[in-house]
Amino acid sequence: MIVLSEESQRTSGKDAQNMNITAGKAVAESVRTTLGPKGMDKMLVDSGGSVVVTNDGVTILKEMDIDHPAANMIVEVSETQEDEVGDGTTSAVVVAGELLDQAEELLDQDIHATTLAQGYRQAAEKAKEILEEDAIEVTEDDRETLVEIAQTAMTGKGAENSKDLLADLVVDAVLAVKDEDGIDTENVSVEKVVGSSIDQSELVEGVIVDKERVDENMPYAVEDANVALFDGAIEVKETEIDAEVNVTDPDQLQQFLDQEEEQLREMVDHLVDIGADVVFVGDGIDDMAQHYLAQEGILAVRRAKSDDLKRLARATGGRVVSNLEDIESDDLGFAGSVAQKDVGGDERIFVEDVEEAKSVTLILRGGTEHVVDEIERAIDDSLGVVRTTLLDGQVLPGGGAPEAELALQLRDFADSVGGREQLAVEAFADALEVIPRTLAENAGLDPIDSLVDLRSRHDGGEFGAGLDAYTGDVIDMEAEGVVEPLRVKTQAIESATEAAVMILRIDDVIAAGDLKGGGSDDDGDEPAGGPGGAGGMGGMGGMGGMGGAM
Incomplete structure (x- = not known):
């Protein structure tokens, strides 16, 4: 009986596991060289020719345009890490890849995938407990x-x-x-400002709006400014329905125009009455209204983004109002200085000297x-x-110190775990050592010597002992000031474990079309895109052939 369509492709059992593991490992391998202080950069060129040069794990994986479904699960690990803690994306992916690599060896020894999954989960829980006990309060x-x-x-x-x-x-x-x-x-x-040096970067305690004043006759700068924030338009409202005005006399037309001007004049007078010196408008400002605002010495900005209006509200203490008639003097914010300044050849509005800058700008x-x-x-x-x-309020030493400590303690913990799960816990401990090993490799050091030194120091009770990538020495990372948040490590371990477990538990892949890559090569010797290549990722070539170049 034929159940699937002719275009469908099905891979099951060991073949499916091998294909998915190979894809996951290839993703991890593609970012591994970027890890640590001596990590290298990647140049990513898309089909349009635009170039990104970075060693940020999540940026690399997003730009690589990966198609393979199992490989995408590893990409999701980096995205989760980025969303939750903002750093540690490369570490999380590298650990996930190593967990799959260790699992592959155990699967070849006929240890069932669900046994591995259970052991990995136990090890991850124990690892989080160990890290939380040893975390430093801040x-x-x-x-x-x-x-x-x-x-x-x-x-x-x-x-x-x-x-x-x-x-x-x-x-x-x-x-x-x-x-x-x-x-x-x-x-x-x-x-971002192109030009000058990094050392001239600065923090503005206030908001910079990428706009200019709407009229040349408005003041360039206003001191001690009352700021109105209006998410609307200073224009004559159009009728809700299609309307037609028949004008039979030139005086009628003039009356019509005078009435519109009067409406605009009233809007501006209202802003003057409540004491506004600066007005940020979310929509347009009529030319006549611009003229009246300039006459009154009010600095006005139009088409300000809603995000900018929110930031301005936080910085100045004002309130964003959607109906101009409803603005009261209590709704106005305050800034010691609102000025149009040149930044790298672009004119922008600086709102500074606010009482309590709850919104700031980094240049x-x-x-x-x-x-x-x-x-x-x-x-x-x-x-x-x-x-x-x-x-x-909790941090850990860096330089591979937490991973070395976890590997040591998890091996001891494995002795207390019954059944074949013990092998999975030991594999988990070995997988975590990929971080200090990779730090050493990327720094041009001997990974075996570095690992032996690290293990020896941790065996002697030095929790903070980590690898100095610059000198090759094992030093006290906390004393050296190399620290990172506890949650960076716990989240990386959690996400990597979940992704690895999910991939390992897949024993059947049914694709509606051709599932590229990941299978065996013609000779049946090794999976396509094996440890050294990225062909197993299928679709990683989206960046103009990047898949094969990694």
């Missing part, structure tokens, strides 16, 4: 640690040379937008567009980790 007042966390997130990225300055700016920005509802890093706006500068884009990605990661640290 408070909002411990500024030095917060700066170190921001610096660690930038290490190995394009911003590394100026990480001292940028880390300070990041910590100031996050502390500024913190309120009783928590910390929303969306309130830290980032403005990032760099020599080229690619440099500025990569700095922005590094800043995004840093904002995420500082926010996470402030919310959770």
